[in-house]
Amino acid sequence: MNQHSSTGHNLTHKAERVDMAAAFRWTARLNMHEAVANHFSLAVSDDGKDFLINPNQRHFSLIKASDLLLLNADDPAALDRPDAPDPTAWGLHGSIHRHVPHARCVMHVHSIFSTVLASLADSRLPPIDQNTATFFNRVVIDEGYGGLAFEDEGTRCAAMLQNPRHKVMVMGNHGVLVLGSSVADAFNRLYYFERSAETYIRALQTGQKLRLLSDEVAEGVANAMDHYDGQADRFFDDIKTLLDKSEPDFRS
Template sequence: MTATPPHATPNIAHWDERVELAAAFRWTARLNMHEAVANHFSLAVNADGTQFLMNPNQMHFARIRASDMLLLDANDPAIMARPDAPDPTAWGLHGGVHRLVPHARCVMHVHSIFATVLASLADSTLPPIDQNCCTFFNRTVVDEGYGGLAFEDEGVRCAAQLSDPKKRVMIMGNHGVLVLGSSVADTFNRLYYFERAAETYIRALQTGRPLRVLSDAVAEKTAAELDNYPEQADRHLAELRAILDAEGSDYAH
C-alpha cells in the first residue's frame, strides 16, 4: 500500500483506490491501449456503487495522478455544471453503468486496437483458440446497437445489457471494449488479457489458415479454472506499481 506523500492533500477521500486507478492509467498508456485524451476508468466507492472515482476531462493517461481523480455521484446530474465537470460521454457511459449495474464496481473503457478490430467485425464473438481466449468463453456481451457517442441514452442502453454478473466484458460493436470487475486489479487484469486474446485471434485470422478451436467443454473448464486462479490480478497490479515506484513515477501523488 502506498502511503499518502507528504505534499499530497492529506484529506483526499479514498486515497488507496485513487493510487490503484492512477497506476492502471499509467500502465494502460505504456501499453498504447489509450486513445489521446479520450477513454475513461471509474471505480465505485460506496456500497450501492453510485459514487465513483473517474479520470478528469481530457487528461492524458500518462499524466494522471491519484489526486487528479474526480469523485462523482451517478445520481447527481448537477455535476455536469461544475467547473471540473467530467467528459459528457464518460458521464453518460460510466454514470449509467454505476447507477444501474451495482456489481460493476470498476469500469474500464478503451478503444484499444485489437479489441476495436474485433468489435468492427460482422461477427465480433471471440472463439476459444487459446488459453487467453478461453478466459472469456461465455463471459462476454456483444453490443450490436451502436448509436453514436455515449451520452446519457447510450449509457443507459449499454448498462441494460450488463445484468449478468458472469459477463464482465462488453464488446462494443463499432466502438471498443467495456470491462467490468470487482476492483481495479481485477478489472485491469481482465482488460489486459482481453486485448491479448483479441490480438491472438486477429493475428490468427490474418494467416488465412483454419483455426484450431477448442471444444465448448474444454473452453468452459479453462475459463472456470482461470476465474478462480489465486491472486493473479492483485499480483499483476502490485508488480506494475513496483515498477512505477522504482522508476520514480508521480502516479501516487
C-alpha cells in the same frame, strides 16, 4: 466539506486513487489508450453510486491520484461543476454505476485489437488458445451502437450488463468495456482480453483454418480462471512497484 465538491474531491479514498492512477499509467505504457479520450471508473460506496473517474481530457500518462474526480451517479448537476467530467464518460460510466451495482470497476478503451474485433460483422471471440478460452461465455456483444456515449447510449449499454457472468462488453463499432471487482481485477481482464483479441486477429490474418477448443474444455478453462485467485493482485502490485521506480508521482 461536501466530498463531491470540486475543492474536496482529491482528499478521499487515497488507496483507491493510487490504484486507479497506476492503471492509467500502465495502460498508456501498453499503448492501449487513445489521445485524451477513454475512461476508467471505480465505485467507492457500498451502493456503487459514488465513483472515481479520470478528469476531462487528460492524457493517461499524466494522471495522478489526486486528479481523479469523485462523482455520484445520481447527481443531476455533475456536468455543471467547474471540473465536470467528459459528457460521454458521465453518460457511460455514470449509467453503469447507477444501474449495475456489481460493476465496481469499469474500464473502457479503444485499444487496437479489441476495436478491430468490435469492427467485424461477427465480433465473437472463439476459444483458440488458453487466453481466449478464459472469456468463453463471459462476453456480451453490443450490436446496437448509436453514437457517442451520452446518457441514452450509456443507459442502453448498462441494460446489457445485468448478468454478473458478463465481465466484458465488445462494443460493436466502438471498442471494449470490462468490469471488475477491483482495479486489479478489471485491469487484469482488460490486459488479457486485448492479448486474446490480438491472438485471434493475427490468427485470422494467416488465412488458415483455426484450431478451436471444444465448448467443454473452453468452459473448464474459463471456470478455472474465474477462481484463479491472486494473479490479478500480484500482477497489479508489480505494476505499482515498476511505476514507483520510474514515475512515482502517480501516487501524488
